[in-house]
Amino acid sequence: MELPNYQEARIRNKKYKTLKYKIEDGFKGKYQNKTYFLKTYGCQMNEHDSENIKAMLEELGFIETKDYMSADLIMLNTCSIRENAHNKAFGMLGRCKNLKEKRPNLIVGLCGCMAQEEGVVKEIMQKYHWLNFVMGTHNLYRLPYILDQSIELNTQQIEVFSKEGDLIEEIPVKRDTGYKAWVNIIYGCDKFCTYCIVPYTRGGERSRKKEDIIAEIKQLAELGYKEVTLLGQNVNAYGKDLYTDYGLGELLADIAQMKIPRITFMTSHPWDFTDKMIEVIAQNKNILPYIHLPLQSGSNRILKLMGRRYTKESYLELFDKMKKKIPSVSISTDIIVGFPGETDQDFQNTLDVVNYCKYDNAFTFIYSPRENTPAAKLKDNVSQEEKENRLHILNNTVNKYFLENNMKLIGSVEDVLVEGLSEKKKDNYYGYTRTKKLVNFTGENIKAGDIVKVEITEAKTWSLDGKLSK
Numbered sequence: 001m002e003l004p005n006y007q008e009a010r011i012r013n014k015k016y017k018t019l020k021y022k023i024e025d026g027f028k029g030k031y032q033n034k035t036y037f038l039k040t041y042g043c044q045m046n047e048h049d050s051e052n053i054k055a056m057l058e059e060l061g062f063i064e065t066k067d068y069m070s071a072d073l074i075m076l077n078t079c080s081i082r083e084n085a086h087n088k089a090f091g092m093l094g095r096c097k098n099l100k101e102k103r104p105n106l107i108v109g110l111c112g113c114m115a116q117e118e119g120v121v122k123e124i125m126q127k128y129h130w131l132n133f134v135m136g137t138h139n140l141y142r143l144p145y146i147l148d149q150s151i152e153l154n155t156q157q158i159e160v161f162s163k164e165g166d167l168i169e170e171i172p173v174k175r176d177t178g179y180k181a182w183v184n185i186i187y188g189c190d191k192f193c194t195y196c197i198v199p200y201t202r203g204g205e206r207s208r209k210k211e212d213i214i215a216e217i218k219q220l221a222e223l224g225y226k227e228v229t230l231l232g233q234n235v236n237a238y239g240k241d242l243y244t245d246y247g248l249g250e251l252l253a254d255i256a257q258m259k260i261p262r263i264t265f266m267t268s269h270p271w272d273f274t275d276k277m278i279e280v281i282a283q284n285k286n287i288l289p290y291i292h293l294p295l296q297s298g299s300n301r302i303l304k305l306m307g308r309r310y311t312k313e314s315y316l317e318l319f320d321k322m323k324k325k326i327p328s329v330s331i332s333t334d335i336i337v338g339f340p341g342e343t344d345q346d347f348q349n350t351l352d353v354v355n356y357c358k359y360d361n362a363f364t365f366i367y368s369p370r371e372n373t374p375a376a377k378l379k380d381n382v383s384q385e386e387k388e389n390r391l392h393i394l395n396n397t398v399n400k401y402f403l404e405n406n407m408k409l410i411g412s413v414e415d416v417l418v419e420g421l422s423e424k425k426k427d428n429y430y431g432y433t434r435t436k437k438l439v440n441f442t443g444e445n446i447k448a449g450d451i452v453k454v455e456i457t458e459a460k461t462w463s464l465d466g467k468l469s470k
């Protein structure tokens with residue numbers, strides 16, 4: 001048994017090796033024809049981990065089912081970022097418990113960020129004896145062994161490494177589509193924003209070697225992939241732990257040489273977004289003019305308490321530079337309201353920045369205290385009602401700009417990467433523009449993965465309507 005420990009999780013030592021994934025021959029196909037159901041909570045990083053989980057399970061012989069009621073194995077890939085992500089996973093665990101009472105042979109496992117939390121694992125050990133295994137984010141590659149042990153020994157297996165350990169290459173991956181791919185470039189986070197649990201659940205920043213990333217993307221290009229998203233909690237930190245003169249800007253420039261029509265990345269911290277990166281985005285047509293630039297707050301006082309390392313002024317300077325240098329760039333953001341002690345004036349400062357930036361998209365949240373984070377210890381005198389009120393005002397404000405920006409596109413012809421047939425409107429296709437705007441459109445003889453020209457005919461708050469352009 002190996003349990004999470006926050007004190008160890010805080011330590012950053014930059015020593016790690018790059019190793020290769022391998023699975024013992026005896027494991028291949030061992031669970032032939034058993035079914036698995038996998039539920040993913042959280043960010044793209046977790047979604048991508050789930051693509052690894054699927055491939056590893058399928059190597060063992062498991063087959064995916066979308067019906068958890070009938071599955072032989074249920075796995076929950078969890079997220080810790082806010083209380084509601086937590087509650088959802090525990091709700092699902094409750095349903096699994098009921099199922100297991102009816103079908104004692106059912107295997108249930110929990111992995112992902114919640115498994116890295118001391119409190120969660122303690123609770124599981126006290127109250128969830130029936131859960132078959134728990135494994136963390138740092139030992140994803142150990143899934144076949146941990147799962148097999150829990151079945152063979154018929155005992156609860158808990159294996160969570162507090163420290164990130166080595167970087168494992170070549171974990172198999174089963175991608176959802178043949179045209180869009182996520183590629184990890186850096187793991188972990190060293191920023192320690194005071195409200196955020198990620199530096200504890202994902203460990204220290206570790207970049208993949210540029211050769212490994214480039215080889216993976218080259219292969220995706222050969223397979224005909226149309227869009228590659230470079231992933232990291234803070235992609236701007238790419239390379240700092242490995243190289244002295246090679247960062248995200250250089251990596252983007254190298255990847256832009258490959259035959260991938262769309263390259264994008266997330267998430268960028270405003271702190272170390274370099275001029276070189278802006279220049280490379282501006283110069284390469286296949287790097288999408290889309291940047292996710294989390295603001296979190298427009299109040300310098302709150303930004304400081306959050307440990308964000310920038311001010312409203314330096315954020316806006318960067319924002320203006322992007323808008324000036326990258327033609328037609330679209331910028332989206334994340335904003336937290338109700339951080340401990342946020343005053344009306346602090347909130348007004350956030351609204352002022354929103355009114356200036358007129359974001360194309362924004363993800364807005366009410367602050368949620370997270371176990372062991374410094375902000376959770378701050379005195380919080382803002383009522384829940386007030387927080388909800390601020391979120392409501394903020395949402396109305398950002399929505400107004402989404403619509404305003406979308407209206408400007410009416411009459412233009414946009415490149416759209418087709419995702420498939422729309423579920424809502426019969427015979428309508430849907431896909432995304434180069435600035436990641438959702439478009440529903442009419443047309444024929446199109447398939448998922450095509451990039452087509454669409455004339456925009458109507459604008460809504462969260463989507464555009466259009467027709468295939470001749």
Ligand code: SAH
Binds near residue numbers: 081198368
């Ligand atoms: N690495 C990314 C953020 C990943 S988490 C970055 O720094 O931009 C995604 C978003 O969740 C954050 O940008 C933040 O807005 C929000 N978030 C993180 N912790 C939160 C908390 N404790 N309460 C509410 N929102 C939070």
Ligand code: SF4
Binds near residue numbers: 198269
């Ligand atoms: Fe969390 Fe900040 Fe790291 Fe983003 S940069 S993952 S918000 S600590």
Ligand code: F3S
Binds near residue numbers: 201202
């Ligand atoms: Fe959630 Fe972990 Fe991602 S906490 S947002 S799944 S890194």
